[in-house]
Amino acid sequence: MSKIPVGILGATGAVGQRFIQLLADHPWFEVVEVAASDRSAGKAYREACTWRLAGAPPESVAGLGVTTCDGPFRSKLLFSGLDSSVAGEVETALAGKGHAVVSNSRNHRMDADVPLLIPEVNPDHLEAIAVQRKRTGGGYIVTNPNCSVVGLAMALAPLHRAFGVEAVGVVTLQALSGAGHPGVASMDIADNVIPFIGGGEEEKIESEPCKILGALRDGAFAPAGMTISASVHRVDVTDGHTMACFVRLQRKAGPEEAARVLAAFRGEPQERKLPSAPERPIEVLTANDRPQPRLDRDRGKGMTVSVGRIRSDALLGLRFEALVHNTIRGAAGVAILNAELLQARGLLP
Amino acid sequence: MSKIPVGILGATGAVGQRFIQLLADHPWFEVVEVAASDRSAGKAYREACTWRLAGAPPESVAGLGVTTCDGPFRSKLLFSGLDSSVAGEVETALAGKGHAVVSNSRNHRMDADVPLLIPEVNPDHLEAIAVQRKRTGGGYIVTNPNCSVVGLAMALAPLHRAFGVEAVGVVTLQALSGAGHPGVASMDIADNVIPFIGGGEEEKIESEPCKILGALRDGAFAPAGMTISASVHRVDVTDGHTMACFVRLQRKAGPEEAARVLAAFRGEPQERKLPSAPERPIEVLTANDRPQPRLDRDRGKGMTVSVGRIRSDALLGLRFEALVHNTIRGAAGVAILNAELLQARGLLP
Amino acid sequence: MSKIPVGILGATGAVGQRFIQLLADHPWFEVVEVAASDRSAGKAYREACTWRLAGAPPESVAGLGVTTCDGPFRSKLLFSGLDSSVAGEVETALAGKGHAVVSNSRNHRMDADVPLLIPEVNPDHLEAIAVQRKRTGGGYIVTNPNCSVVGLAMALAPLHRAFGVEAVGVVTLQALSGAGHPGVASMDIADNVIPFIGGGEEEKIESEPCKILGALRDGAFAPAGMTISASVHRVDVTDGHTMACFVRLQRKAGPEEAARVLAAFRGEPQERKLPSAPERPIEVLTANDRPQPRLDRDRGKGMTVSVGRIRSDALLGLRFEALVHNTIRGAAGVAILNAELLQARGLLP
Amino acid sequence: MSKIPVGILGATGAVGQRFIQLLADHPWFEVVEVAASDRSAGKAYREACTWRLAGAPPESVAGLGVTTCDGPFRSKLLFSGLDSSVAGEVETALAGKGHAVVSNSRNHRMDADVPLLIPEVNPDHLEAIAVQRKRTGGGYIVTNPNCSVVGLAMALAPLHRAFGVEAVGVVTLQALSGAGHPGVASMDIADNVIPFIGGGEEEKIESEPCKILGALRDGAFAPAGMTISASVHRVDVTDGHTMACFVRLQRKAGPEEAARVLAAFRGEPQERKLPSAPERPIEVLTANDRPQPRLDRDRGKGMTVSVGRIRSDALLGLRFEALVHNTIRGAAGVAILNAELLQARGLLP
Secondary structure, X not given: OOOEEEXXXXXXXXXXXXXXXXXXXXXXXXXXXXXXXXXXXXXXXXXXXXXXOOOOOOHHHHOOEEEOOOOOOOOOEEEEOOOHHHHHHHHHHHHHOOOEEEEOOXXXXXXXXXXXXXXXXOHHHHHHXXXXXXXXXXXXXXXXXXXXXXXXXHHHHHHHHHHOEEEEEEEEEEOHHHHOOOOOEHHHHOOOOEOOOOOOHHHHHHHHHHHHOOEEEXXXXXXXXXXXXXXXXXXXXXXXXXXXXXXXXXXXXXXXXXXXXXXXXXXXXXXXXXXXOOOOOEEEOOOOOOOOHHHHOOHHHHOOEXXXXXXXXXXXXXXXXXEEOOOHHHHHXXXXXXXXXXXXXXXXX | OOOEEEEEEOOOOHHHHHHHHHOOOOOOEEEEEEEXXXXXXXXXXHHHOOOOOOOOXXXXXXOOEEEOOOOOOOOOEEEEOOOHHHHHHHHHHHHHXXXXXXXXXXXXXXXXXXXXXXXOOOHHHXXXXXXXXXXXXXXXXXXXXXXXXXHHHHHHHHHHHHHOEEEEEEEEEXXXXXXXXXXXXXXXXXXXXXXXXXXXXXXXXXXXXXXXXXXXEOOEEEOOOOEEXXXXXXXXOOOOEEEEEEEEEOOOOOHHHHHHHHHOOOOHHHHOOOOOOOOOOEEEOOOOOOOOHHHHOOHHHHOOEEEEEEXXXXXXXXXXXXXXXXXXXXXXXXXXXXXXXXXXXXXXX | OOOEXXXXXXXXXXXXXXXXXXXXXXXXXXXXXXXXXXXXXXXXXXXXXXXXXXXOOOHHHHOOEEEOOOOOOOOOEEEEOOOHXXXXXXXXXXXXXXXXXXXXXXOOOOOOOOOEOOOOOOHHXXXXXXXXXXXXOOOEEEEOOOHHHHHHHHXXXXXXXXXXXXXEEEEEEEOHHHHOOOOOEHHHHOOOOEXXXXXXXXXXXXXXXXXXXXXXXXXXXXXXXXXXXXXXXXOOOOOOEEEEEEEEEOOOOOHHHXXXXXXOOOOHHHHOOOOOOOOOOEEEOOOOOOOOHHHHOOHHHHOOEEEEEEEEEOOOEEEXXXXXXXXXXXXXXXXXXXXXXXXXXXXXX | OOOEEEEEEOOOOHHHHHHHHHOOOOOOEEEEEEEOOOOOOOOEHHHHOOOOOOOOOOHHHHOOEEEOOOOOOOOOEEEEOOOHHXXXXXXXXXXXXXXXXXXXXOOOOOOOOOOEOOOOOOHHHHHHHHHHHXXXXXXXXXXXXXXXXXXXXXXXXXXXXHHOEEEEEEEEEEOHHHHOOOOOEHHHHOOXXXXXXXXXXXXXXXXXXXXXXXXXXXXXXXXXXXXEEEEOOEOOOOOOEEEEEEEEEOOOOOHHHHXXXXXXXXXXXXXXXXXXXXXXXXXXXXXXOOOOHHHHOOHHHHOOEEEEEEEEEOOOXXXXXXXXXXXXXXXXXXXXXXXXXXXXXXXXX
């Protein structure tokens, strides 16, 4: 059986490279088109791209010619790792041309008919695609959340279902790779912590989970009514965002009950055995000093969120630490899982 | 005028070395005795000690002979950087022999008649010395708080006075030097974050500020009635503990009002112009990405706590970032300031 | 076909854990016995061991009971990651009981009848096993070199064969994992470089390659006559030793010629397609800023040595940078490859 | 006595900031003019500059208005921290207008009549100023070497005088601050080493010491005849370049003799007691694991080069480790010392 051809938008960037790496031996998808800025267009991918992941780009992609992002593309399915400065218009235009654009960019995340999707959490939001298609005539955009939000929303989802989440405090310790390349200057982070991340990071963390954990009623998103407070930090770690979380639940639950609910969490990707779905979307760790980015970020091939130190909290009731691999489950990996769900549901054009 | 002779207990350890470094050119105190474990006793300090701070130990101390910690000491004033495994009994014994023991160790911090002192915050707690002296017959112990607590309590003190602090959430990103030497193995922290610190770190942060910010009534400590929740992390930074703080005040106050109160904070050390007192105990930074450990830990020669990102909080009302140099203001420096206050008040034996 | 049962000596240590990780899905070998110090003996492996590699130990090993290192063992093949303070006697005793001890420890490396083996470089040294067996009555010890030496000797081997190596200068930048656990204290290496490594590191680098690159004549090792000068440094990198190398050749060769010879290097493991043999033992990188530990250490699943910046040298003639994954190709991985070669040659008891 | 007014070219850059920091309380010089690119001109320094050193810029400079670099300047003495893309022409023009330009930039270092000056090493090279002045009519340029070269040349100078240096191999481990800001991306250096530095770093290290250690005969520089081979690395350290050095001497000398000569090294700055001159230009450390950047870079307020591990070398005869604070002794600090020597010799216009 031949694979589904896919194109990568922003293929030379940090997220684009992760797409290409994670799709290297994908059972369903095959990268046949790579698009980037005008500066790169016309070159072979291996020349246009400074590969910053381990090793070298897959041979099958290294020889592809880079095109610009306005197409035309023969792939119906396009993954977008475009910079937010250009993603908005480019993605809209390509959806208008009938493509399924599965995007990691922030531009369309909060659009009224665009799913902000984590397949284990809100697969029913895919119904918004039908609304979009009426507008576009066939193509559509599906987005995934901000890298921290993916981890946070996954940890909150089973608690919200079981007990109702009213309020969340979250303090993040975010990895360098979250800023792309060149991102943070080494002189700014060496022997240091930066208690700030630009681009509205805190605002995204405070708003995106409400859409994700909310309902889709009559084709319109009704955000969950929880209050979220986020304080973000950049730390000198290559990959893996750590989050100290505090949660107030509607129906009180102790640490053991919360742990059970988190550990038992499964979703449609696990039922359908999607290729990128980890066996366990959430892994509950019991050692008192876990999760740790270097030791736990690669669980489930980077697709599992680790949760540990679940304990009572004097202020909000429950607290725990969560960890997400920010460029796999938090970016390219979740986008690929989104596309797998689209394919499994027969929603790809 | 001749200087006051002082001795250092635990002189070869991490805190002991900081004592010796900070006292190198002190205008009032002169290190004339250095005590450590049996293993070191009998050697010259330069042989007994593997100096781990920059440069080399001061010549005046390098040639001193190391003694054991049971004395006798001719110095009435003893600084203790002893490990908590031995500090309890040793300090009690020395207070019983008439010494003023100014200790950084945790053992006696919560004792009923021992001040847990930050000179700008609770100098009136020194009245507990009179109670102690009745018990010991002359000597006494004065302790300083845990390194994180020093920074937290200093940031809370002016807010508590002005508005009343009801509840505090604090997430720490703590430096390596807080664990002493050898402390954390490099393989455990390289490219990593550890969401745990042993020795009851979270419990100390949740309890010590209540004593510090509480009252001393009729010779007995009445702890402040605030609730504190702490989640601690070790990060790969040499010096400087960063703390994300969330505060609920009795009387609501906006960020500007809080900033004014914090910036205006002064105490007895500033009034008395004590040698180690910084001009400003708290410096309020307005750049949106500060404080940062590498850039701000040395403000006021490491004795100033930096506070930044003061802003409203959807959960508790007010949030901000605080930074303390954990081995100076958070340990040896605050202990020296404590001793300076004792001397200025005429309380040294 | 059932797998060959193997035991791990020093199974809870840093090298022991790597053995267990790398053998997790090995096609020929299966870990059925784990031995460690008296302190660990009697516990299940998952309790005895603080697993410091990513994730968790394989389930099949986690449940094994830990024994002491004096046996008896039913496995004929034993991998040793023992600390050098005990490895000497333990390994001798087990060889005396008929075991094939494949050791990463330094104790027997320079013994007169013990091969110091890198399968691609000196497989003919295995003939020394016959000499040993006469001594022991059946069992034997095979060692692999020091972690830096593995990388250095592999890079030198093809040059030595083609041109003759007369003199070598090497300056190393070695990773933290080379020191085991706890190894280097984080406070000693944070924001720092240490220009020294204990345990005779420089001496090993200056002597072991001569044995490896030397001949075995009439059952006796005749070391290669090259002069080696090593200056070692510890740097704050998790895995991967970088080496700046300077080489004087008997027959002069330019950078292109050297690169060709290095890139063409293959050995018996490649011919025999041993399970752990990388396709290319040496990969020559042409980008002017490679090899780099984070990007290149995992080439060939950590079994490939990367060489780059091959250029002329005004002093010795030729210079280049080499990189070896110190705990895989430089330790547990090479030992496993050694055992695979023993099995392939029919030398296992 | 009023201070000598000075201007800073490239005042907002990394080197410019160090100039301003080091000149904050200088006894002879006072910063009264700050110049930078067109983008900064017209703003107050505190607005134009993102201060990246600890704390904040001195108040006396923070309020100065930034001008462009083409002047006019009332200060006769100008320190240049200009980027090499513009330094060449700007410095030539300002020398032509009668200024003494004391530059850290590389552009004019190898000019036939421009001293490449380290005051302790080659103060007699200042005679080239007379040659320059004939050309310019009064103004002149004095440069200091590349940051690594300052440390290397200082360590070589006393050996060269005493024994004659024939050949040098040097492998560097260079700090992040050497690349300015933003310099190296954090994602490129985290958990990594980069065996390359752009801008011709190796070539500078291989050529500049020959000019510095050479003679000035009849107004022309005669470079020293030594061969130098350099291999450079960037490591994840904030400040302090470490260098593994190998030296072949004309007249053989053992480690003890070399150590004596290095420790005894003094120069004109020490004789004249120049304000920035350290008591000892070179400090010989005897501990077997020193020098280390974090512990030794600040010796002599960053103006002392530390040398350790002096020992015999099988290849070249002598080897040792040297450490230089790259932005103080290796850049702004040595430039200030150069200007102090100019003033002391009466050479300032």
